[in-house]
Amino acid sequence: MMGKPIATTRTVMGVSTGKLAVWWLIVSEIVIFGGLLASYVMHRIGHPEWAASAAHTDVRIGGLNTMVLLTSSLMAVLAHAAAGRGDGPLAAKRLAVTIGFAVMFLCVKAYEWTTEISHGYTITASGFWQFYYVAAGIHAAHIIAGAIIMGFVMMQARRNHELGRVELIGLYWHFVDLVWIFLFPLLYIAK
Amino acid sequence: MASADAATHDDHGHGNGKVPGALRGFLKDDHEWFYFQTWMILTGLFIISYIGPFIGEALHMFAITMVTAFGIAVVKAGLVIKRFMHLMDEPKFIWQMNATALVFILLFFFWVAPDVMSHEGANWGNQAGASITMTTHIEDFDPDVVWTERCATCHGEEGRGDGPAGTAIYPRPTDFTSRAYWATADHDIMATAILDGGVALGRSRYMPAFRTAFAAGHGGGHEGEVDTLPGERTEQLIARIMTFRPPPEAAPAPAPVAVPTREPTPTPTPEPVIDDTVALDGYGLIPGGEVVPAPAPAPTGPSEAELAARAQYIQGRVFN
Amino acid sequence: MATAAPHAHDHGHDDAHPEESWVIKYLWSTDHKIIGLQYLFTGMAMAIIGGYFAYAFRMQLAFPGESVPTYGVVSPAQYNAMVTNHGTIMIFWVAMPVLIAAFGNFLIPLMLGCDDMVFPRINRLSYQIFLLSALVLIASFFVPGGGFGGAWTSYPPLSSEAGYSLTPLGSTIWLLAVALEFVAFLLGGINFITTTMNSRAPGMKYTDIPMVVWMIVLASIIFMASVGPLIAGAIMLLFDQNLGTHFFDPTAGGDPLLWQHLFWFFGHPEVYVVLLPAMGIVAEIITTFARKKLFGYKTVLYTAIATGILSFFVWAHHQFVAGIDPRMANLFTATTVLISIPIAEMCFVYIGTLYGGSIRFTTPMLWALAFIFEFLIGGVTGIFLGASGSDIYFHDTYFVLAHFHYTFFPIAIIGTFAALTYWFPKMFGRHLNESLGKIHFWGTVIPFNMIFIPLFILGVGGQHRRIYSYEHFPELFQPWQQDLRVMATVSLLVMLVFQALFLMNFFYSIFKGKKASKNPYNANTLEWLADSPPAHGNFLHLAEMPVVHRGPYEFNHPDRDEDYWPQWLPPEGVSAAPPADPEPAADPEPADESADQDADQDSDQDSDEESAS
Incomplete structure (x- = not known):
């Protein structure tokens, strides 16, 4: 690969270009999840009968996944701290733990969905369940994408390359965590 | 509030004097201890939001569930944004552009909700x-x-x-x-x-x-x-x-x-x-x-x- | 002012950009100019498909049931599919890729004095996803059941139930193509925004950015902020089509109105997403060929930002008859009428720029003037549709259709031709033929009016849209109505013939046209400092990367003999420094504190823009 263009190295706004782009990415994600959740909330308020379906979500599993993601967020920010000190190998290790939590999240999710589907709560079961699967599914897709990208960043960080990217993937990861922080009460707690 | 926090933030400079001994192997400096403390707060908040519905049910007060669910979600989100994402340390246009996106979503919600949530009016009906x-x-x-x-x-x-x-x-x-x-x-x-x-x-x-x-x-x-x-x-x-x-x-x-x-x-x-x-x-x-x-x-x-x-x-x- | 960027030496031309094979150079390139041209040519190819559809269904309307030359008899299902895909292609695969992606890619780094976009490989990925989306869309015409025929707005249940649309595969593939296209533009948009915010040439303040760059960036921001709900909605619609969910099915608790809101929350800002770049292009051309400073740079900028904000408040004027709450309809009427204010103000600024200028009627200038004239007609007819009272009568008639084309044709076709003829020397290093260009101009603009003025008349007469043949509606099949339809169709044929003339001129001039100099129009912005066409890396072979000393529209400055004053010229040739002269940039490399302060200042100014859009 050729060297970076001069354009990439300029920072007129006082923020590194990569971080600026990640923040814009987060803006575009805010409106995607925002549109989805706004649609869900207005339906949920307009359809009191959905509470009957919502009663069947398992708050214990949802809670477990909340803790998994919160902890993975801690590991991501610790990786950023390590990268900030220039300690690439430690950052890579912590990113690996973060990826481990991501995999755990997906396993728990797989178990949860299997249970629910086998009880007949499929995506077509009712209005609530279709939003449940779409919202959690899009979120899980973000987890998968984030974990894959984090894998690449980890490989680079291990060789002390591009340590700035540890922070960038961390920002994205915290955002995915944030979405779950709101999905948890919306889908599991508020019945 | 921001400045006070930034001060604490700075205090956690480089030493590791504040890290409890048991965690020294895991947390390398005070900075990381600060992150760990934040995580502990988040865990505590999570537990409150988890048991909130049980209290609400016991007292027959749905409002308690709502407050513990969404109030705490907002607090947790604020903590993650501030302490993990360091939003307030960036130039202010960063949070302004994120806030703008949120405002547009709120606009979407409040201008669409009348149609989707309500099913009848004075001279019309869905x-x-x-x-x-x-x-x-x-x-x-x-x-x-x-x-x-x-x-x-x-x-x-x-x-x-x-x-x-x-x-x-x-x-x-x-x-x-x-x-x-x-x-x-x-x-x-x-x-x-x-x-x-x-x-x-x-x-x-x-x-x-x-x-x-x-x-x-x-x-x-x-x-x-x-x-x-x-x-x-x-x-x-x-x-x-x-x-x-x-x-x-x-x-x-x-x-x-x-x-x-x-x-x-x-x-x-x-x-x-x-x-x-x-x-x-x-x-x-x-x-x-x-x-x-x-x-x-x-x-x-x-x-x-x-x-x-x-x-x-x-x-x-x-x-x- | 020895502000040579040290990087220029690190990135010797030969190291960074070695000789490349033809495939690497033109198909797999990360060079923003090549990617811009790829977008341009893909957009032109899609325009030919969209134009062909228009030809086929206009022929069906003028001569119902008769065999259309080169197509054959148009069946009702094919008619619906062609109308739908004409709209989809012209908006998503012609207007957006050409106006935003092609010219954005080509112009932004050049005008900002960069060697490339900040993320060249993401830029390439963006084009590749876009190309894939175009191929997927074309594939949707050939699946069993035919292409999707539920209109580009794809309202459920027509789009969600195969039992209604009868295109089980076509509608899904169509939706996938649109979704891929959104991904491509999100990637491209982040690139444009980040490049403009962070990689401006040293000394370029936010009021020194050429208007077209501002407009493309604002359009990208508006797109990014509005498309999210529709992406979520597209996923819901996809599941409604294929998994049997009922998001938009009222018989099972869904709400079809929600789709309309999700769609138009994006769909109306989308109008401004394509309008603003065209407005920017016109600003560049008018100032250059009137040899006059833009009359109110900040006015245009702030009205564009105001337009961007207001565009999020007007969407439901497309739904006045869709069963929305009438109280909301009043609100949306008010906001819709409001948004005409900033747009009108922009037009006034452009007319003010012309006043007292030494106007040269070159081909690009003709296109730019035609844009203002025709778009005004489109804007004025919009007032009838924005007011809910009259919209109830006009809705879903050809009046809407004609109004829509009076806005989009100036934007997507006239705006594109203006930009293409203006920047052609920079893109290909040769000039287009002026006489052919003027013939093509009149041969396009006159037939355009001849197509759509009859449709206005038909629409006011109550002719409903989306009807395959009016034969079965005696009250809509009077001789005078049919005559107007034939007139519109014949005008379309004339217009299409003149486009062939343009294509001949275009391809002949790429290879055989008159060679162009670096700055053939004596214009001010930075792209005219580079070679025609610029090499990979734009300015890297120069002694130093460009530094900006003044605004982009300094024509006929009183202290100067020449009637133009390029942005890159240092101010030493001036006897007394004019008060408007910006203080020289402290240091192009923001490694030290002074530059950081500079950046802070900029961020303050630009934060207006962020919160605005």
């Missing part, structure tokens, strides 16, 4: 949405309340077929004060209409089916066990409707086809588009209750043959 809401499960059955909440929106408080949502529906909702209706109605027809909806009679599809709503259990969805409750409740509701029946006249009007609703469609074809046109022509704006002549084409309108040609054309257009 029949599809309303019929879904109307058929939500009923816990404590009181025929008067059910009449007001579920029936009167279309049939009117006085049973005249002039409820707010009813004025926008063709064919018009049944007018229970009309003698013409009672000339043809009987108990079974009314029970079928209430339990299985207008479609079961081949009449208006806007008349919803209340069988699930009247059923026992959680209602809605998948738990539609067969029980006797819907039948009993329907009897009560029919008794309520019977109060609108006018006293019989000495000489009842001879009414050959006197139901101001759509006639049953003989063929089981899927709801063709033409149906509505015919319904409009036949029953358009005639107030309910009057004896309606069989839908004959108006003298100035298109001829029978022309109508047939159009219908055939539309049929071809739809199913080609």
Whole structure:
């Protein structure tokens, strides 16, 4: 690969270009999840009968996944701290733990969905369940994408390359965590 | 607040004096200890939001659940944004652009919600949405309340077929004060209409089916066990409707086809588009209750043959 | 002013950009100019498909049931599919890729004095996803059941139920193509925004950015902020089509109105997403060929930002007859009428720029003037549709259609031709033929009016849209109505013939046209400092990367003999420094504190822009 263009190295706004782009990415994600959740909330308020379906979500599993993601967020920010000190190998290790939590999240999710589907709560079961699967599914897709990208960043960080990217993937990861922080009460707690 | 926090932030400079001994191997400096403390706060908040619903249920206060669920979600989000994402350490346009996106989503919510959440207004009605809401499960059955909440929106408080949502529906909702209706109605027809909806009679599809709503259990969805409750409740509701029946006249009007609703469609074809046109022509704006002549084409309108040609054309257009 | 960027030496031309094979150079390139041209040519190819559809269904309307030359008899399902895909292609695969992606890619780094976009490989990925989306869309025409025919707005249940649309595969593939295209533009948009915010040439303040760059960036921001709900909605619609969910099915608790809101929450800002770049292009051309400073740079900028904000408040004027709450309709009427104010103000600024200028009627200038004239007609007819009272009568008639084309044709076609003829020398290093260009101009603009003025008349007369043949509607099949339809169709044929003339001129001039100099129009912005066409790396072979000393529209400055004053010229040739002269940039490399303060200042100014859009 050729060297970076001069354009990439300029920072007129006082923020590194990569971080600026990640923040814009987060803006575009805010409106995607925002549109989805706004649609869900207005339906949920307009359809009191959905509470009957919502009663069947398992708050214990949802809670477990909340803790998994919160902890993975801690590991991501610790990786950023390590990268900030220039300690690439430690950052890579912590990113690996973060990826481990991501995999755990997906396993728990797989178990949860299997249970629910086998009880007949499929995506077509009712209005609530279709939003449940779409919202959690899009979120899980973000987890998968984030974990894959984090894998690449980890490989680079291990060789002390591009340590700035540890922070960038961390920002994205915290955002995915944030979405779950709101999905948890919306889908599991508020019945 | 931001500055105070930034100060603490800075205090956590480089030493590791504040890290408890047990965690020294894991957390390399005070900075990381700060992150770990944040994580502990988040865990505590999570536990509160987890047990909130149990307290709310025990005290029968739904508000507690709402506060612990969403209030704490906002606090948790704030902590993650501030302490993990360091949003406040960036130039301020970063949070401004994120806040702008959020504002647009709020705008979307509040300007769309009137349409999606509400199902009727002064001169308009969202029949599809309303019929879904109307058929939500009923816990404590009181025929008067059910009449007001579920029936009167279309049939009117006085049973005249002039409820707010009813004025926008063709064919018009049944007018229970009309003698013409009672000339043809009987108990079974009314029970079928209430339990299985207008479609079961081949009449208006806007008349919803209340069988699930009247059923026992959680209602809605998948738990539609067969029980006797819907039948009993329907009897009560029919008794309520019977109060609108006018006293019989000495000489009842001879009414050959006197139901101001759509006639049953003989063929089981899927709801063709033409149906509505015919319904409009036949029953358009005639107030309910009057004896309606069989839908004959108006003298100035298109001829029978022309109508047939159009219908055939539309049929071809739809199913080609 | 020895402000040579040290990087220029690190990145010797030969190291960074070695000789490349043809495939690497033109198909797999990360060079922003090549990617811009790829977008341009893909957009032109899609325009030919969209134009062909227009030809086929206009022929069907003018001569119902007769065999269309080169197509054959148009069946009702094919008619619907062609109308739908004409709209989809022209908006998503012609207007957006050409106006935003092609010219954005080509112009932004050049005008900002960069060697490339900040993320060249993401830029390439963006084009590749876009190309894939175009291929997917074309594939949707050939699946069993035919292409999707539920209109570009794809309202459910027509789009969600195969039982209604009868295109089970076509509608899904169509939706996938649109979704891919959104991904491509999100990636491209982040690139444009980040490049403009962070990689401006040293000394370029936010009021020194050429208007077209501002407009493309604002459009990208508006796109990004509005498309999210529709992406979520597209996923819901996809599941409605294929998994049997009921998000938009009222018989099972869904709400079809929600789709309309999700769609138009994006769909109306989308109008401004394509309008603003065209407005920017016109600003560049008018100032250059009137040899006059833009009359109110900040006015245009702030009105554009105001337009961007307001565009999020007007969407439901497309739904006045869709059963929305009438009280909301009043609100949306008010906001819709409001948004005409900033747009009108922009037009006034452009007319003010012309006043007293020494106007040269070159081909690009003709296109730019035609844009203002035709777009005004489109804007004025919009007032009838924005007011809910009159919209109830006009809705779903050809009046809407004609109004829409009077806005989009100036934007997507006239705006594109203006930009293409203006920047052609920079893109290909040769000039277009002026006489052919003027013939093509009149041959396009006159037939355009001849197509759509009859449709206005038909629409006011009550002619409903989306009807395959009016034969079965005697009251819509009077001879005068049919005559107007034939007139519109014949005008379309004439217009299409003149486009062939343009294509000949275009391809002939790429290879055989008159060679162009670096700055053939004596214009001011930085792209005219580079070679024609610029090499990979734009300015890297120069002694130093460009530094900006003044605004982009300094024509006929009183202290100067020449009638133009390029942005890159240092101010030493001036006897007395004019008060408007910006203080020289402290240091191009923001390694030290002074530059950081500079950046802070900039961020303050730009934060207006962020919160605005």
